[in-house]
Amino acid sequence: MLHDLCGRTHQVSANEDIIGEGERPENVHLVMEGFACRYKLLSDGKRQIMALLVPGDFCDLHIAILGEMDHSIGTGWGCTCVKIPRATINDLTTNHPRIARALWWATLTDEGTLREWLVNMGQRRADKQMAHLFCELLVRLQTVGCADEDSFEFPISQSDLADTLGVTPVHVNRVLQELRAQNLIVWRSKRLQILNVERLKAFCDFNPNYLHLTRRANGDSSE
Amino acid sequence: MVPTPALSLNMLIRKLESISRLSDEERRAIERLPITGRHLAAHQDIVREKDRPSQCCLLLEGWACRYQLLSEGKRQIFSFHIPGDIPDLQSLHLKVMDHSVCTVTQATVAFIPHEALRELTAAFPGIAAILWRDTLVDGAIFREWMTGIGRRSALEAVAHLLCELYVKLEAVGLARDHAYRLPLTQADLGDALGLSNVHVNRTLRDLRDNGLITLHGGKLQIDRWQELTGLCDFDATYLHLDRGAV
Amino acid sequence: MPLYFIDTDDDVLTVYDDQGQDLPGPKVARDMAHLVLPDMARQKLPDSDRRTFKASVRDESGTVLYVATLTLVGEWKVEPPAS
Numbered sequence: 001m002l003h004d005l006c007g008r009t010h011q012v013s014a015n016e017d018i019i020g021e022g023e024r025p026e027n028v029h030l031v032m033e034g035f036a037c038r039y040k041l042l043s044d045g046k047r048q049i050m051a052l053l054v055p056g057d058f059c060d061l062h063i064a065i066l067g068e069m070d071h072s073i074g075t076g077w078g079c080t081c082v083k084i085p086r087a088t089i090n091d092l093t094t095n096h097p098r099i100a101r102a103l104w105w106a107t108l109t110d111e112g113t114l115r116e117w118l119v120n121m122g123q124r125r126a127d128k129q130m131a132h133l134f135c136e137l138l139v140r141l142q143t144v145g146c147a148d149e150d151s152f153e154f155p156i157s158q159s160d161l162a163d164t165l166g167v168t169p170v171h172v173n174r175v176l177q178e179l180r181a182q183n184l185i186v187w188r189s190k191r192l193q194i195l196n197v198e199r200l201k202a203f204c205d206f207n208p209n210y211l212h213l214t215r216r217a218n219g220d221s222s223e
Numbered sequence: 224m225v226p227t228p229a230l231s232l233n234m235l236i237r238k239l240e241s242i243s244r245l246s247d248e249e250r251r252a253i254e255r256l257p258i259t260g261r262h263l264a265a266h267q268d269i270v271r272e273k274d275r276p277s278q279c280c281l282l283l284e285g286w287a288c289r290y291q292l293l294s295e296g297k298r299q300i301f302s303f304h305i306p307g308d309i310p311d312l313q314s315l316h317l318k319v320m321d322h323s324v325c326t327v328t329q330a331t332v333a334f335i336p337h338e339a340l341r342e343l344t345a346a347f348p349g350i351a352a353i354l355w356r357d358t359l360v361d362g363a364i365f366r367e368w369m370t371g372i373g374r375r376s377a378l379e380a381v382a383h384l385l386c387e388l389y390v391k392l393e394a395v396g397l398a399r400d401h402a403y404r405l406p407l408t409q410a411d412l413g414d415a416l417g418l419s420n421v422h423v424n425r426t427l428r429d430l431r432d433n434g435l436i437t438l439h440g441g442k443l444q445i446d447r448w449q450e451l452t453g454l455c456d457f458d459a460t461y462l463h464l465d466r467g468a469v
Numbered sequence: 470m471p472l473y474f475i476d477t478d479d480d481v482l483t484v485y486d487d488q489g490q491d492l493p494g495p496k497v498a499r500d501m502a503h504l505v506l507p508d509m510a511r512q513k514l515p516d517s518d519r520r521t522f523k524a525s526v527r528d529e530s531g532t533v534l535y536v537a538t539l540t541l542v543g544e545w546k547v548e549p550p551a552s
Contacts, residue, residue: 022460038366040366040370042370042374042375042456043456046374047374048369048370048373048374050366050369050370051366062359062362065352065355065356065359066356066359066360066363066463067463068460068463070363070366070367070460070461070463071366071461094348097345101316104316104355105316105317107355107358107359107362108313108316108317108358109317110362111313111358111361111362111365112317112321114362114365114366114369115289115291115301115321115322115365117369118299118301118365118368118369118372119291119293119299121369121372121373121417122299122372122414122415122416122417123293123297123298123299123417124293125511125512126508126511126512127512158488163373163374165373166369166372166373166374167508168501168504168505168508169490169501170475170477170486170490170501170502170504170505170508170524171477171505171508171509171512173475173484173486173487173488174477174482174484174505174509175512177484177487178482178484181482205293205294209273209319209321210321212317212319212321
């Protein structure tokens with residue numbers, strides 16, 4: 001049944017919004033390939049990226065329930081999405097309790113990630129914050145088969161990364177050079193390579209508990 | 224901790240009705256929930272990271288917050304909770320807590336067994352939808368706070384939080400006329416916004432000196448609501464309060 | 470738009486901007502230099518009683534156009550007990 005949904009893929013080109021703030025989208029979007037992000041633009045032009053969405057992530061599952069987007073979803077880098085009509089989602093959640101629970105779980109782990117990012121931004125130094133993000137992406141991308149054991153495609157720009165971490169692009173450049181100098185990472189030709197995964201995890205105190213992966217791995221509702 | 228004699232689930236009903244109307248039958252089902260009441264002191268943990276709770280905690284009186292401690296002893300607060308909230312609702316679906324919940328003030332809470340909540344939500348999909356919606360709004364608030372930490376000035380971030388708390392309290396009838404009891408310390412506000420408490424102190428002083436707020440004896444009065452919301456670009460859409468339909 | 474480079478230094482690590490940014494003019498580049506200073510301070514403080522954070526703007530020809538410095542100077546008025 002879920003496979004039937006995957007026929008309707010569509011390509012979103014770089015810098016195109018998937019959904020804008022204030023919209024009431026008729027379809028729910030699932031990322032199939034590439035990166036998308038949730039972001040908010042402030043009236044003074046500043047931007048905060050609040051989530052990076054990778055293959056297997058829903059962009060706007062909650063909109064079927066909340067009604068109106070309180071932020072935008074875009075891709076600065078191009079991605080492929082599947083559009084699932086809102087009615088199908090409503091049908092799935094009403095008539096298939098196991099799917100409903102899986103969607104619940106997906107939403108709750110998204111919120112776990114949001115909380116971890118709050119910790120990152122509120123309390124961690126920028127170098128650890130960046131390292132933490134890289135560890136998280138490696139783990140998330142590995143679960144969907146989009147990363148090998150120590151590297152993944154990372155097409156975003158340094159200024160996107162700045163808007164994700166809540167610092168200036170100049171500082172991002174500085175921190176990247178710091179991490180490189182410590183032989184922790186190499187980021188070249190849109191590919192991020194972690195030179196020693198265990199060392200990077202230890203450097204930023206990375207604990208993947210907030211991703212609740214045990215459940216994702218066996219696809220079962222009991223952890 | 225003494226069990227309370229007469230616990231009312233009114234606050235929960237009020238909270239749920241701020242999201243969507245309940246039928247009489249739904250209301251009666253909520254009132255029949257088997258609950259255990261507790262009085263808790265301020266700053267007491269209700270549930271801790273790594274716990275596997277078998278019940279959820281409904282806040283009846285007082286404030287609570289969700290937080291995480293870092294290895295260096297720093298603390299990040301994720302959310303403040305007011306009567307009617309179930310701060311650990313997610314434990315119904317995610318078995319192991321990835322953060323902790325503690326009281327901010329003295330509080331009265333009611334513990335609801337997971338089993339009872341599962342039965343309630345299975346029997347009444349309408350209630351399940353309201354609870355889901357409430358969880359999603361929590362997520363929207365996390366995103367707003369993240370924007371605050373990342374891209375708002377301290378002044379804007381503090382102002383934004385004060386506006387948010389008013390709108391939330393007002394929705395469940397716990398505040399009106401732009402005034403409310405604010406039991407948070409400057410350290411609490413700092414840990415929520417990623418600011419030092421000294422900076423929070425300066426910022427509150429700035430808001431007071433500009434005649435936007437009065438803060439006295441734990442009571443906050445927003446004297447110039449329009450200006451305060453304008454200052455921090457506050458738009459309550461993310462609280463999703465105005466749309467009753469689920 | 471011309472390319473500007475913002476080099477940074479916090480007394481421990483000097484970073485030469487290897488990317489550069491297209492900016493409308495030197496004044497915007499100056500703003501960028503200002504804005505990175507609190508980021509750098511946030512990452513390093515609290516630390517010792519003396520630290521200087523520096524951000525300079527360099528143009529494509531390598532000429533340094535502007536230098537912004539943020540200096541921390543802490544001084545005990547009463548010596549703390551030795552711990």
